[in-house]
Amino acid sequence: MRHILSVLVENEPGVLSRVSGLFSGRGFNIETLNVAPTLEEGLSIMTITTSGEEAIIEQIIKQLRKLVTVVKVVDLTELKAVERETMLIKIDADGDKRAEILRIVDIFRCKIIDVSPEDLIVECTGDTGKIAALINMLSRYGIKEIARTGTVAMRRGMQ
């Protein structure tokens, strides 16, 4: 099963390689990984999506906690959390395809952020399902390039 782990780490050189080395060295699998600083100086948050059986996920979480530079690990899968990913996608859009593409972009509530005679760049934000659906819809027009941030996630507020 797919899990989203939120990992609070000391923001120091080598911390990314400690985490990624742990995954590769122990044969764990990383699907996406995203790192950015937090408001607290010296701390960064990593969002890692991984998949495996429960026992493997338990090992991954324990092994992450064992790293000296890791402050906290939360498995967001078990909590009510929202997740988002942003993708930039460049599509072949010359001639009469263009109108159709624009309609799809509109339906997905995405934005065109760059236009040229041959192609368009679309910015799309959503969960993994929406991103996959958009790629699926646009693939017939010819995708030239894709850049994705990987998943970020956050626990919902109390309701």
Next chain:
Amino acid sequence: MELSGARILLESLVREGVEVIFGFPGGAVIDIYHQIPNYPIKHILVRHEQGAIHAADGYARAKGRTGVCLVTSGPGATNAVTGIATAYMDSIPVVIFTGQVPTALIGNDAFQEVDIVGITRPCTKHNYLVKDVAKLAHTIKEAFFLAASGRPGPVLVDLPKDVMQAVCEYAYPKKISMRSYNPHYEPNPRQVKKVAELIRQAKAPLLYAGGGVISSNAHKELVWLAQNFRIPVTATLMGLGCFPAHDPLWLGMLGMHGTFAANHAISNCDLLLAVGARFDDRVTGKISHFAQKAQIVHIDIDPTSIQKNVPVQVPIVADCRLFLMALKKELEICVSEKTCPPQSDRWIDQIVEWKAKHPRRYTPSDTLIKPQFVIEVMNKLTKGRAIITTEVGQNQMWAAQFYDFAEPRTILTSGGLGTMGYGFPAAIGAQMAFPDKLVIDVAGDGSIQMNIQEMATAVCYGLPVKIVILNNGYLGMVRQWQELFYAKNYCATCLDASPDFVKLAEAYGAAGYRITDPAKVESTLKKAFANGKTTIVDIAIDPEENVYPMVPAGKSLTEMILV
């Protein structure tokens, strides 16, 4: 007080109570060596950096304190890597200081530059590159704190040359706290109560002790529990010495080369108390058949060890000693008031029967020297009280099986990584820790040649370390596997052209003996152990003797090949 980085390092080592460092100099660490004579720290100059790290490791295991090793940048650092990985696999507290090229040159492929922090990331508990002299003292304090606390392990500190030369105000932190590192020592009281209850109800309980009992100094508490509740004890290679081998409750080592009684006890117990052990594949055999009839209680300081290989019913993250103390408190009342349900004799009788049916044994010989006989003689001469280090392979297993370890910290062996060449430098470290004790390296003719250069170190410092070479002319353990599982295809395991070890010893200025007659084993060993000198005893053993019992890889513990 303003000090250079080199002096900050040495000043800090003194404050950490470091008495001895094992090292080898080089360009990147000359500034440190320049200052060593000004500090009350003994430096042992080895002949190869692998020797330095193993010696620091041997010192740490024997003494129960953090070992320290100092090597230069580049090849000095990479030569230490095998020893770092050895200490990491066996959870031994060592702090390794490596020289590094000046900070301005880092990343430039400078002379003797290597990214040792990158290289050792997966085989250290933690590591540091110190880029600013102002952070040096704090980093050293953290390194020593990390190495010895929680689950111990090696910590590496990489020291660029310019940082050693730079000057700053020195203050050594008294205490340290890290927001991202808080090892959990105290057991959960509810879990302790649960274990107490399980022990009261168990009909066939068994203690399975590992290296955690040694590193947390929990042997006395373990003995109390075993003796008061008549719980038989088996141990891993790393746990040997945690329970006196002469006690009737002692089963011997378990696992691939474990005793018949220990392996059958594992397979038939109804309560397995795993204390500071990690269910290594060499211990469990076929995992699906391991301790099938038992409820398993697992105590370990490291949460990652728990539920890693074997599902357990009662997981407890705690220091082994604190757990056993809490358990003792829980059980004491029923011991003193004699209200514990009396344990039936059936389980103990069963154990006695297993022990009698297949005791440890070998086929004696009047003409060939049997390696097991050599260990028995050593055992007799030293009454199980010498510090034994081993190399890796058959020599290691025979020492583990046939020497009756009476005390903890008396067997120093590379259990996890299985590093040939470990035993001799480790013996040097142990002899530095205990100058008056008898320290014996049980070696093979293969592994001793992996760090034989340390003969010069031992002789130079007058260390009366004894090397007993069980010489069979083979890389014996691999040959044994080839014999049993690879159609006797002895490819690359026959050691032709080994040196004359007696002459070699003499060339180094040490004493050398060679034994070929079983009748001379005892008298020669006696002489060798009493001569007060670095000594090699080269013993020609039965060349095709095997280590038994043996559980073939992938088989269950009861499918043993017996003698």
